[in-house]
Amino acid sequence: MTQLGFGPDTRPLSVLRAMMRIQSTPSRSLDVSEIHGSLLRAEPGTALSKGWVRKVLDQLSNMQMIRVENESESRKKYISDINTIVAGLEQLKGRTLSSLEKRRAALQARSNELSAFNFSDVARVLEGKTAGRAQQPNSGLLKGLQSYADFADAEIYEKAVPGDVIRIAQLQLRPFRGGITEGVNRTLRAAESGAEVRCLVTVDVLSADDFLAEVFPENALVEFFVKAYGARQKGLKLDLRIDTGHTGLYHLTSLNKDNMVILVSEDPMAAMWVSRRFNPDLIEAAIASFEQIWQGLTPLIQDPKHPELGVPTTKPSFFLEALKAAATIVASGGT
Structure with missing residues:
Protein backbone atom coordinates (compact mmCIF):
# COMPACT_ATOMS: atom_id res chain seq x y z
CA MET A 1 0.00 0.00 0.00
CA THR A 2 3.01 2.25 0.41
CA GLN A 3 3.27 2.41 -3.41
CA LEU A 4 -0.24 3.86 -3.41
CA GLY A 5 0.72 6.61 -0.95
CA PHE A 6 -1.20 4.88 1.82
CA GLY A 7 1.64 3.62 3.97
CA PRO A 8 1.62 2.58 7.65
CA ASP A 9 2.66 6.01 8.89
CA THR A 10 -0.03 8.01 7.12
CA ARG A 11 -2.73 9.67 9.22
CA PRO A 12 -5.65 8.42 7.08
CA LEU A 13 -4.55 4.84 7.75
CA SER A 14 -4.27 5.57 11.50
CA VAL A 15 -7.86 6.84 11.55
CA LEU A 16 -9.06 3.88 9.49
CA ARG A 17 -7.44 1.49 11.95
CA ALA A 18 -9.00 3.36 14.87
CA MET A 19 -12.42 2.76 13.29
CA MET A 20 -11.76 -0.92 12.66
CA ARG A 21 -10.66 -1.49 16.28
CA ILE A 22 -14.00 -0.41 17.74
CA GLN A 23 -16.43 -1.68 15.13
CA SER A 24 -18.13 -4.66 16.79
CA THR A 25 -19.72 -5.54 13.47
CA PRO A 26 -18.83 -4.35 9.93
CA SER A 27 -22.21 -2.63 9.61
CA ARG A 28 -21.93 -0.61 12.81
CA SER A 29 -21.58 3.13 12.17
CA LEU A 30 -19.36 5.34 14.30
CA ASP A 31 -19.46 9.00 15.18
CA VAL A 32 -16.50 11.35 15.41
CA SER A 33 -16.27 11.12 19.20
CA GLU A 34 -15.95 7.34 19.13
CA ILE A 35 -13.31 7.43 16.43
CA HIS A 36 -11.42 10.24 18.18
CA GLY A 37 -11.40 8.28 21.44
CA SER A 38 -10.15 5.12 19.76
CA LEU A 39 -7.36 7.08 18.09
CA LEU A 40 -6.23 8.68 21.37
CA ARG A 41 -6.16 5.28 23.09
CA ALA A 42 -4.02 3.87 20.29
CA GLU A 43 -1.69 6.90 20.27
CA PRO A 44 -1.60 8.27 23.82
CA GLY A 45 0.07 11.61 24.24
CA THR A 46 -0.88 12.91 20.80
CA ALA A 47 -2.83 16.16 20.60
CA LEU A 48 -5.31 15.30 17.86
CA SER A 49 -8.55 17.28 17.88
CA LYS A 50 -11.97 16.15 16.76
CA GLY A 51 -11.83 18.80 14.04
CA TRP A 52 -8.66 17.22 12.68
CA VAL A 53 -10.30 13.80 12.79
CA ARG A 54 -13.27 15.15 10.80
CA LYS A 55 -10.92 16.43 8.11
CA VAL A 56 -9.23 13.04 7.84
CA LEU A 57 -12.62 11.30 7.74
CA ASP A 58 -13.58 13.56 4.83
CA GLN A 59 -10.37 12.48 3.10
CA LEU A 60 -11.21 8.82 3.65
CA SER A 61 -14.71 9.41 2.35
CA ASN A 62 -13.39 11.07 -0.81
CA MET A 63 -11.04 8.11 -1.24
CA GLN A 64 -14.04 5.75 -0.86
CA MET A 65 -12.31 4.02 2.05
CA ILE A 66 -15.32 4.71 4.29
CA ARG A 67 -19.00 5.41 3.80
CA VAL A 68 -20.96 8.29 5.37
CA GLU A 69 -24.27 7.15 6.83
CA ASN A 70 -25.81 10.53 7.65
CA GLU A 71 -24.91 13.64 5.68
CA SER A 72 -26.06 16.00 8.44
CA GLU A 73 -22.93 17.62 9.84
CA SER A 74 -24.02 17.23 13.46
CA ARG A 75 -25.16 13.61 13.04
CA LYS A 76 -22.59 12.22 10.64
CA LYS A 77 -21.63 8.62 11.21
CA TYR A 78 -19.08 6.57 9.35
CA ILE A 79 -18.80 2.94 8.31
CA SER A 80 -15.72 1.06 7.14
CA ASP A 81 -15.85 -2.51 5.88
CA ILE A 82 -14.09 -4.79 3.42
CA ASN A 83 -16.09 -3.38 0.49
CA THR A 84 -15.25 0.27 1.18
CA ILE A 85 -11.57 -0.57 1.71
CA VAL A 86 -11.39 -2.49 -1.58
CA ALA A 87 -13.14 0.36 -3.40
CA GLY A 88 -10.76 2.89 -1.90
CA LEU A 89 -7.63 0.90 -2.74
CA GLU A 90 -8.84 0.33 -6.30
CA GLN A 91 -9.37 4.07 -6.69
CA LEU A 92 -5.87 4.74 -5.33
CA LYS A 93 -4.46 2.14 -7.69
CA GLY A 94 -6.14 3.79 -10.67
CA ARG A 95 -4.83 7.23 -9.72
CA THR A 96 -1.33 5.87 -9.12
CA LEU A 97 -1.24 3.98 -12.43
CA SER A 98 -2.45 7.07 -14.28
CA SER A 99 0.29 9.15 -12.67
CA LEU A 100 2.94 6.53 -13.41
CA GLU A 101 1.80 6.27 -17.02
CA LYS A 102 2.15 10.03 -17.49
CA ARG A 103 5.63 9.90 -15.97
CA ARG A 104 6.54 6.88 -18.12
CA ALA A 105 5.36 8.65 -21.28
CA ALA A 106 7.35 11.75 -20.39
CA LEU A 107 10.49 9.68 -19.65
CA GLN A 108 10.05 7.70 -22.87
CA ALA A 109 9.76 10.90 -24.87
CA ARG A 110 12.97 12.23 -23.28
CA SER A 111 14.69 8.89 -23.85
CA ASN A 112 13.69 8.81 -27.52
CA GLU A 113 14.83 12.38 -28.01
CA LEU A 114 18.19 11.68 -26.40
CA SER A 115 18.67 8.40 -28.28
CA ALA A 116 18.02 10.08 -31.61
CA PHE A 117 20.28 13.05 -30.90
CA ASN A 118 23.42 13.12 -33.01
CA PHE A 119 26.25 14.31 -30.80
CA SER A 120 28.63 14.15 -33.74
CA ASP A 121 27.05 17.37 -34.98
CA VAL A 122 27.51 19.00 -31.57
CA ALA A 123 31.16 17.95 -31.42
CA ARG A 124 31.78 19.18 -34.96
CA VAL A 125 30.23 22.59 -34.26
CA LEU A 126 32.10 22.90 -30.96
CA GLU A 127 35.42 22.09 -32.54
CA GLY A 128 34.74 24.39 -35.48
CA LYS A 129 33.90 27.36 -33.27
CA THR A 130 36.68 26.70 -30.77
CA ALA A 131 39.60 25.50 -32.86
CA GLY A 132 38.56 26.65 -36.31
CA ARG A 133 38.74 23.11 -37.70
CA ALA A 134 36.02 21.31 -39.65
CA GLN A 135 36.31 17.58 -39.05
CA GLN A 136 33.95 14.68 -39.49
CA PRO A 137 33.82 11.90 -36.85
Missing part, protein backbone atom coordinates in the same frame (compact mmCIF):
# COMPACT_ATOMS: atom_id res chain seq x y z
CA ASN A 138 35.08 8.60 -38.21
CA SER A 139 33.97 6.15 -35.49
CA GLY A 140 31.59 5.92 -32.59
CA LEU A 141 29.60 3.75 -30.20
CA LEU A 142 25.90 3.19 -30.93
CA LYS A 143 23.78 2.26 -27.92
CA GLY A 144 20.35 0.74 -28.44
CA LEU A 145 18.29 -0.30 -31.43
CA GLN A 146 17.19 3.23 -32.33
CA SER A 147 20.76 4.54 -32.57
CA TYR A 148 21.75 1.52 -34.64
CA ALA A 149 18.82 1.96 -37.03
CA ASP A 150 19.28 5.73 -37.33
CA PHE A 151 22.97 5.38 -38.21
CA ALA A 152 22.36 2.55 -40.68
CA ASP A 153 19.68 4.64 -42.39
CA ALA A 154 21.72 7.85 -42.57
CA GLU A 155 25.17 6.48 -43.33
CA ILE A 156 24.50 3.28 -45.27
CA TYR A 157 21.05 2.83 -46.80
CA GLU A 158 20.26 6.45 -47.68
CA LYS A 159 23.75 7.03 -49.11
CA ALA A 160 23.67 3.95 -51.33
CA VAL A 161 23.46 4.67 -55.08
CA PRO A 162 23.50 2.38 -58.13
CA GLY A 163 26.77 0.48 -58.20
CA ASP A 164 27.24 0.47 -54.42
CA VAL A 165 27.35 -2.77 -52.44
CA ILE A 166 25.61 -3.18 -49.09
CA ARG A 167 26.73 -6.22 -47.12
CA ILE A 168 24.65 -7.56 -44.23
CA ALA A 169 25.77 -10.41 -42.00
CA GLN A 170 22.88 -11.27 -39.64
CA LEU A 171 24.24 -13.48 -36.86
CA GLN A 172 21.65 -12.41 -34.28
CA LEU A 173 17.99 -11.38 -34.42
CA ARG A 174 16.94 -11.00 -30.79
CA PRO A 175 18.76 -7.68 -30.16
CA PHE A 176 16.75 -6.26 -33.09
CA ARG A 177 13.33 -7.25 -31.74
CA GLY A 178 10.90 -4.49 -32.62
CA GLY A 179 12.87 -3.35 -35.66
CA ILE A 180 13.16 -6.52 -37.76
CA THR A 181 10.25 -5.86 -40.12
CA GLU A 182 11.53 -2.36 -40.86
CA GLY A 183 15.03 -3.75 -41.36
CA VAL A 184 13.72 -6.20 -43.96
CA ASN A 185 11.86 -3.42 -45.79
CA ARG A 186 15.01 -1.30 -45.64
CA THR A 187 16.92 -3.91 -47.64
CA LEU A 188 14.18 -3.97 -50.27
CA ARG A 189 14.28 -0.19 -50.63
CA ALA A 190 18.05 -0.26 -50.97
CA ALA A 191 17.82 -2.80 -53.82
CA GLU A 192 15.11 -0.73 -55.49
CA SER A 193 17.44 2.30 -55.35
CA GLY A 194 19.93 0.37 -57.53
CA ALA A 195 22.39 -0.78 -54.90
CA GLU A 196 23.51 -4.39 -54.71
CA VAL A 197 22.40 -5.98 -51.42
CA ARG A 198 24.16 -9.09 -50.16
CA CYS A 199 22.42 -10.48 -47.08
CA LEU A 200 23.99 -13.40 -45.24
CA VAL A 201 21.96 -15.03 -42.46
CA THR A 202 23.09 -17.89 -40.21
CA VAL A 203 21.08 -21.09 -40.10
CA ASP A 204 20.79 -20.72 -36.30
CA VAL A 205 18.86 -17.48 -36.74
CA LEU A 206 16.45 -19.08 -39.18
CA SER A 207 15.91 -22.13 -36.95
CA ALA A 208 14.29 -20.07 -34.18
CA ASP A 209 10.74 -20.84 -35.34
CA ASP A 210 8.90 -19.38 -32.34
CA PHE A 211 10.86 -16.14 -32.47
CA LEU A 212 10.41 -15.74 -36.24
CA ALA A 213 6.68 -16.36 -35.91
CA GLU A 214 6.55 -13.63 -33.27
CA VAL A 215 8.48 -10.94 -35.16
CA PHE A 216 6.92 -11.70 -38.55
CA PRO A 217 3.20 -11.64 -37.75
CA GLU A 218 0.66 -13.25 -40.06
CA ASN A 219 2.12 -13.40 -43.60
CA ALA A 220 4.81 -10.71 -43.27
CA LEU A 221 7.69 -13.07 -44.10
CA VAL A 222 5.82 -14.55 -47.07
CA GLU A 223 5.15 -11.04 -48.36
CA PHE A 224 8.85 -10.20 -48.08
CA PHE A 225 9.85 -13.26 -50.11
CA VAL A 226 7.24 -12.46 -52.76
CA LYS A 227 8.70 -8.95 -53.07
CA ALA A 228 12.23 -10.38 -53.11
CA TYR A 229 11.34 -12.76 -55.97
CA GLY A 230 9.77 -9.81 -57.76
CA ALA A 231 12.90 -7.73 -57.27
CA ARG A 232 15.06 -10.52 -58.71
CA GLN A 233 12.75 -10.88 -61.72
CA LYS A 234 13.11 -7.15 -62.39
CA GLY A 235 16.89 -7.54 -62.41
CA LEU A 236 17.50 -5.90 -59.05
CA LYS A 237 20.55 -7.10 -57.16
CA LEU A 238 19.06 -8.53 -53.98
CA ASP A 239 20.73 -11.71 -52.83
CA LEU A 240 20.11 -13.79 -49.70
CA ARG A 241 22.30 -16.70 -48.63
CA ILE A 242 22.36 -18.94 -45.56
CA ASP A 243 25.56 -19.68 -43.66
CA THR A 244 25.81 -22.97 -41.79
CA GLY A 245 28.19 -21.75 -39.10
CA HIS A 246 31.55 -20.39 -40.23
CA THR A 247 33.81 -18.76 -37.69
CA GLY A 248 35.50 -15.39 -38.08
CA LEU A 249 32.36 -13.65 -39.31
CA TYR A 250 31.25 -10.33 -37.81
CA HIS A 251 27.63 -9.31 -37.35
CA LEU A 252 27.80 -6.28 -39.61
CA THR A 253 26.19 -3.91 -42.05
CA SER A 254 28.47 -2.08 -44.45
CA LEU A 255 28.42 0.27 -47.44
CA ASN A 256 31.16 -0.66 -49.89
CA LYS A 257 34.38 -0.40 -47.92
CA ASP A 258 33.57 3.03 -46.55
CA ASN A 259 31.29 2.65 -43.53
CA MET A 260 30.55 -0.34 -41.33
CA VAL A 261 28.48 -1.07 -38.22
CA ILE A 262 29.55 -4.06 -36.10
CA LEU A 263 27.44 -5.50 -33.29
CA VAL A 264 29.57 -5.74 -30.14
CA SER A 265 26.99 -6.47 -27.43
CA GLU A 266 23.54 -8.06 -27.45
CA ASP A 267 22.21 -7.06 -24.02
CA PRO A 268 22.43 -4.18 -23.63
CA MET A 269 22.56 -3.71 -27.36
CA ALA A 270 25.62 -1.80 -28.53
CA ALA A 271 27.42 -1.50 -31.85
CA MET A 272 30.58 0.16 -33.12
CA TRP A 273 30.57 2.11 -36.33
CA VAL A 274 33.84 2.64 -38.13
CA SER A 275 34.80 4.47 -41.29
CA ARG A 276 37.64 3.67 -43.61
CA ARG A 277 39.44 6.78 -42.34
CA PHE A 278 39.37 5.36 -38.82
CA ASN A 279 40.45 1.75 -39.41
CA PRO A 280 40.86 0.58 -43.01
CA ASP A 281 42.46 -2.70 -41.90
CA LEU A 282 39.42 -3.69 -39.84
CA ILE A 283 37.03 -2.96 -42.69
CA GLU A 284 39.18 -4.82 -45.22
CA ALA A 285 39.48 -7.87 -42.94
CA ALA A 286 35.75 -7.99 -42.12
CA ILE A 287 34.70 -7.71 -45.75
CA ALA A 288 37.30 -10.23 -46.89
CA SER A 289 35.93 -12.72 -44.35
CA PHE A 290 32.36 -11.99 -45.48
CA GLU A 291 33.22 -12.46 -49.18
CA GLN A 292 35.14 -15.68 -48.59
CA ILE A 293 32.10 -17.23 -46.91
CA TRP A 294 29.63 -15.61 -49.33
CA GLN A 295 31.22 -17.05 -52.45
CA GLY A 296 30.82 -20.61 -51.16
CA LEU A 297 27.08 -20.36 -50.46
CA THR A 298 24.13 -21.08 -52.75
CA PRO A 299 21.84 -18.12 -53.46
CA LEU A 300 18.23 -18.26 -52.34
CA ILE A 301 15.29 -16.70 -54.22
CA GLN A 302 16.48 -17.91 -57.61
CA ASP A 303 13.91 -20.33 -59.03
CA PRO A 304 10.40 -20.24 -57.53
CA LYS A 305 9.91 -23.81 -58.79
CA HIS A 306 12.72 -24.95 -56.48
CA PRO A 307 12.59 -22.66 -53.44
CA GLU A 308 14.52 -25.14 -51.28
CA LEU A 309 17.75 -24.52 -53.22
CA GLY A 310 20.20 -22.82 -50.91
CA VAL A 311 18.40 -23.94 -47.74
CA PRO A 312 20.81 -26.17 -45.73
CA THR A 313 17.99 -28.44 -44.55
CA THR A 314 14.66 -29.40 -46.06
CA LYS A 315 12.98 -30.24 -42.76
CA PRO A 316 9.86 -28.12 -42.15
CA SER A 317 10.48 -24.78 -40.50
CA PHE A 318 8.76 -21.41 -40.27
CA PHE A 319 11.36 -19.93 -42.63
CA LEU A 320 11.19 -22.69 -45.25
CA GLU A 321 7.40 -22.85 -45.22
CA ALA A 322 7.19 -19.08 -45.76
CA LEU A 323 9.71 -19.35 -48.61
CA LYS A 324 7.73 -22.16 -50.26
CA ALA A 325 4.45 -20.26 -49.87
CA ALA A 326 5.99 -17.21 -51.55
CA ALA A 327 7.43 -19.33 -54.36
CA THR A 328 4.00 -20.86 -55.00
CA ILE A 329 2.46 -17.40 -55.26
CA VAL A 330 5.18 -16.19 -57.64
CA ALA A 331 5.08 -19.36 -59.78
CA SER A 332 1.33 -18.95 -60.22
CA GLY A 333 1.80 -15.40 -61.43
CA GLY A 334 0.80 -13.67 -58.18
CA THR A 335 2.56 -10.67 -56.64
